[in-house]
Amino acid sequence: MKTLKPLVFSLLALAVSAAQAGSLLPAGAADQQPARLVAAPLPAGDFERQPVALAWPLDPQAELAAPAPHVAESREYWANVDAAELRTGYNLDTTAPGALVRLSPVGAASGKRGAMAIDPSQLRVMRDGRLLSQPASLRQRATAEQLRAAGMDVSDGTAVVQLEPALGKGRFQLQLPRAEGRYLVHVYEPTSDVVLRAQADRQRVLAGQAFEVSAELRQGVLGMRGARIEGQLVSPDGRTFPLEFRGGKARAQLPEEAGGGPGLWEVQLFAGAASAGGPVQRDARTAIEVARPTARLAGGYAFDAAAIGFRLPVQVAAAGRYELRGVLYATSPAGRLVPVAQAHSAAWLEPGQRSLSLPFGPGNLPMGYGAPFELRQLELKDQTRMGTLETRSVALREGKARMHTPGPDLAR
Amino acid sequence: MRYLLLAALAALSSLSHANTGVAFVHGTGKQTNATADYWTSTFVNNVRGGLPNSANYVVINCDFTKYMWDNAAAGCLAGQLTTFINNRGITRLIVITHSNGGNVMRWILSNPTWDSRYPNIISKTVRVNALAPSSAGTPLADAVIAGNVFEASLGWLLGYQNDAVRMQQTSWMASYNANWLYGTAGRPALPKPFRSVVGTDVDSAIWDPDSYCGGYAENVGLETTQWWLNSCSDGFLNCSSQSAAGTVWFQDIARMRDREPLSHNQSRRACFGLDTILRADMGS
Numbered sequence: 001m002k003t004l005k006p007l008v009f010s011l012l013a014l015a016v017s018a019a020q021a022g023s024l025l026p027a028g029a030a031d032q033q034p035a036r037l038v039a040a041p042l043p044a045g046d047f048e049r050q051p052v053a054l055a056w057p058l059d060p061q062a063e064l065a066a067p068a069p070h071v072a073e074s075r076e077y078w079a080n081v082d083a084a085e086l087r088t089g090y091n092l093d094t095t096a097p098g099a100l101v102r103l104s105p106v107g108a109a110s111g112k113r114g115a116m117a118i119d120p121s122q123l124r125v126m127r128d129g130r131l132l133s134q135p136a137s138l139r140q141r142a143t144a145e146q147l148r149a150a151g152m153d154v155s156d157g158t159a160v161v162q163l164e165p166a167l168g169k170g171r172f173q174l175q176l177p178r179a180e181g182r183y184l185v186h187v188y189e190p191t192s193d194v195v196l197r198a199q200a201d202r203q204r205v206l207a208g209q210a211f212e213v214s215a216e217l218r219q220g221v222l223g224m225r226g227a228r229i230e231g232q233l234v235s236p237d238g239r240t241f242p243l244e245f246r247g248g249k250a251r252a253q254l255p256e257e258a259g260g261g262p263g264l265w266e267v268q269l270f271a272g273a274a275s276a277g278g279p280v281q282r283d284a285r286t287a288i289e290v291a292r293p294t295a296r297l298a299g300g301y302a303f304d305a306a307a308i309g310f311r312l313p314v315q316v317a318a319a320g321r322y323e324l325r326g327v328l329y330a331t332s333p334a335g336r337l338v339p340v341a342q343a344h345s346a347a348w349l350e351p352g353q354r355s356l357s358l359p360f361g362p363g364n365l366p367m368g369y370g371a372p373f374e375l376r377q378l379e380l381k382d383q384t385r386m387g388t389l390e391t392r393s394v395a396l397r398e399g400k401a402r403m404h405t406p407g408p409d410l411a412r
Numbered sequence: 413m414r415y416l417l418l419a420a421l422a423a424l425s426s427l428s429h430a431n432t433g434v435a436f437v438h439g440t441g442k443q444t445n446a447t448a449d450y451w452t453s454t455f456v457n458n459v460r461g462g463l464p465n466s467a468n469y470v471v472i473n474c475d476f477t478k479y480m481w482d483n484a485a486a487g488c489l490a491g492q493l494t495t496f497i498n499n500r501g502i503t504r505l506i507v508i509t510h511s512n513g514g515n516v517m518r519w520i521l522s523n524p525t526w527d528s529r530y531p532n533i534i535s536k537t538v539r540v541n542a543l544a545p546s547s548a549g550t551p552l553a554d555a556v557i558a559g560n561v562f563e564a565s566l567g568w569l570l571g572y573q574n575d576a577v578r579m580q581q582t583s584w585m586a587s588y589n590a591n592w593l594y595g596t597a598g599r600p601a602l603p604k605p606f607r608s609v610v611g612t613d614v615d616s617a618i619w620d621p622d623s624y625c626g627g628y629a630e631n632v633g634l635e636t637t638q639w640w641l642n643s644c645s646d647g648f649l650n651c652s653s654q655s656a657a658g659t660v661w662f663q664d665i666a667r668m669r670d671r672e673p674l675s676h677n678q679s680r681r682a683c684f685g686l687d688t689i690l691r692a693d694m695g696s
Contacts, residue, residue: 045483046483048525048526048527048528050528052524052525052526052527052528052530052531053525054524054525054530054531054534054603056603058600058601059601062600062601063598064598064599064600065598066590066598067586067589067590067596067597067598067599069586069590070582070583070586070587072582072583076555076558078558100639100640102555140635140636140639141636142632142633142635142636142637145633146632146633146636147633147636147637148633149627149632149633149677150633150634150636150637150647150648150676150677151440151511151552151634151637151647151648151676151677152552152555152556152633152637152648153556153574153577154556160636162636162639186555186558188555188639188640190639190640203587203590203591204587204591262479262575263479263575263578264584264587266583283558285554285558285581285583286583287581287583287584287586287587288587289587289591323525323526327600339600342594342600342601342603344523344524344525345525346525346526377600383525383526386481388591
C-alpha cells in the first residue's frame with residue numbers, strides 16, 4: 001500500500017491537469033528565436049519521411065546544464081616558407097624549450113618544381129647562423145607514413161621533428177639544404193606559457209544575426225602588452241568575412257543567406273606580439289553552428305496529461321524534416337523539480353501552420369513524481385539542413401502543485 | 413530479500429531467453445574488410461567466442477571518412493545493424509566501437525528521430541563498449557586541418573576531403589556535443605549505456621616486446637603525435653576526450669596484463685588481455 005499511495009496521488013494530479021493549453025514562457029536571454037523565416041530550398045539528399053518519436057527516462061539526480069561555448073587555446077602557429085629561406089635557414093622563434101616543427105611540402109608554383117618529400121634526417125638546426133651538432137639538436141623525428149599510421153592524417157611528404165629541449169628557447173634557424181618549392185611550417189610549443197585564448201559568446205547563431213568573439217594573447221595569467229589580433233569568419237564553403245578586434249573583442253555579423261550546408265562556421269584568429277625573447281606568434285580557431293531560420297515555434301502548446309505529452313504549433317517556411325526535443329522536469333516527492341525524461345519527435349512538414357508532438361509517456365515518469373511539470377531544453381531543429389532553429393531553456397510550466405506524499409525520493 | 417531474489421531470477425531468465433549478438437564498429441576510414449584491415453580476425457574471434465552463439469556477430473564496413481550523420485556513415489551503420497538484427501533475430505545487441513566509431517554510434521543514440529531505423533537499433537542495444545572513443549575530438553585533427561587552411565590554394569579546406577577528421581577537431585566536437593549529441597557533462601544521458609575503455613599511454617621502446625603488439629611502426633608514430641596531447645593520452649586522443657561521453661568502464665592500466673597501457677592502435681587488437689575482457693563481457 002505504501003508504494004501504491006504515491007502512484008494514486010500522481011494519477012490524481014495528472015487527471016486534474018489533463019488537456020491543458022497555454023502559451024510558452026517568454027524566451028530568455030540565452031535562448032535562440034528566429035525573428036524572421038526564410039523559404040530555403042531543399043538540399044540534395046535522401047531524407048527520412050516517416051514520423052518518428054522516442055522518449056527515455058533520465059536519472060532524476062542528474063544535473064543538466066547547458067555547456068559553455070568552447071574555449072580555444074593555441075600554443076602554435078603556421079607560416080608559408082619558400083625553398084630559398086629554408087636552404088639558408090628559416091628563423092624559428094620559440095618561447096619554450098622542445099618546440100615541435102612540422103614541415104609539409106606545398107604544391108609547386110606555376111612553372112617551378114614542386115617541393116620534395118622531406119626526409120627528417122636531412123633537417124639541420126642552427127643558432128645565430130652556427131650549425132648545432134647533428135643529430136643531437138633534434139630529439140624526435142617522424143615521417144608522413146609513421147604519422148599516418150598513428151592516425152594523424154598529414155599531407156604527402158610531411159615530416160615532424162622536435163628541437164632538443166636542452167637547447168632551450170629563443171631564435172633558431174631550421175635548414176633544409178636541398179629544399180625546393182614551398183613549404184608549410186607548423187610550430188607547436190607544448191610547454192609554452194604563451195597562449196592565445198578565444199571564445200564565441202554562444203554555441204549557435206541564426207543567419208543574419210551577430211555574435212561576439214573574445215580573444216586574448218596571454219603569457220601565464222597576464223595579457224601580453226601590445227598584442228595584435230586579427231581574425232576572420234569563414235563559412236563551410238570557404239567564404240571569408242574579416243573581423244575587427246577592439247579591446248580583445250570582435251562582433252561577427254552573419255550574412256542573411258548563411259547556413260544550410262554541412263559543416264560549421266569557423267572563427268580564425270592570428271595573434272602576434274613582441275616580447276623580450278623575440279617575436280611571438282599564435283593562430284587559433286573555434287567553431288559555431290549557423291542555421292537558416294526555416295521554421296519557428298508559434299508560441300502556444302497543448303498538454304495531454306494522460307500521455308504526458310505536449311503538442312506545439314510550428315510555423316514552417318520551408319519544406320523539410322523538423323524535430324522537437326526536450327527534457328521533462330517533474331516534481332519529486334520532496335517537492336523539487338528534477339529531470340525525469342528526454343523526448344524527441346520528428347516529422348516531414350510542408351510550409352504553413354503545422355504542429356509537432358512531444359510524447360514523454362507515463363512509463364517514463366518515476367513512481368511518486370508528478371505535476372507541476374516543466375518542459376526545459378526545448379529545441380526545434382531542421383534535420384534536412386542540420387540546424388538548431390529555436391531553443392528555450394525553460395519553455396513552459398504545466399500542472400498544479402501536487403499534494404506532497406511520503407515516498408522514495410530518487411533525487412535526494 | 414525475496415523480491416531481490418525474484419528480480420535476479422527474472423533477469424537471469426530474460427538473459428537465458430535472449431539472443432545476444434555483437435557488432436564491431438570501426439573508426440575513421442572507409443572499410444571494405446574491417447576484420448582483416450582494422451580489427452584482425454584474432455581479436456574478432458576471441459571476443460565473439462564469449463557469446464552463447466558465436467555466430468551472432470557482424471563486422472561493420474562503412475565509410476567513416478564522412479560526417480557522422482551522413483548516409484554513408486550512420487546510415488550505412490544503421491543499415492548493417494538492422495540487417496544483422498533481423499537476419500539473426502538479435503534481441504540483445506552489444507556494440508563494440510573504436511575511436512570515431514563511438515561518435516557514429518553516439519549519433520544514432522542521440523538522434524533517434526533522424527532515421528526510422530534508429531529506434532529499433534536503440535531498443536535492441538544493451539550497451540556500447542566504446543574503445544578509445546574520440547568523444548571530444550583530438551588536437552591532432554586541429555593540427556591537420558589548420559595546416560590545410562594554409563595549404564589549400566583554392567581557399568579554406570577545399571582541398572581536404574576527409575569530413576570525419578574535420579568533424580573531430582576539438583572545437584567542432586564541442587559544438588556537436590552541445591547541439592546534437594548526448595552523454596557529455598551537463599547534457600542529457602544517452603538512452604543506453606555508453607562506457608569507454610581509456611588508453612593512457614604509448615610504449616614504443618624498441619627493446620620492449622610490448623611495443624610490438626598491434627604493430628611497432630604504428631606505435632613509433634604515436635610517440636610523436638603524443639606531443640600534441642596531454643600527459644594522459646593513447647597517442648591519438650587525450651584521456652579527457654576518451655572519457656568525455658557516457659561512463660568510463662576502465663582505464664587500460666587498471667585491467668590490462670602487467671598494467672600495460674593501450675596505445676590507440678592497440679585498443680583495437682588482441683593486446684594485453686583486452687580481447688579476454690571483452691569476451692567475458694559477452695555473457696553478461
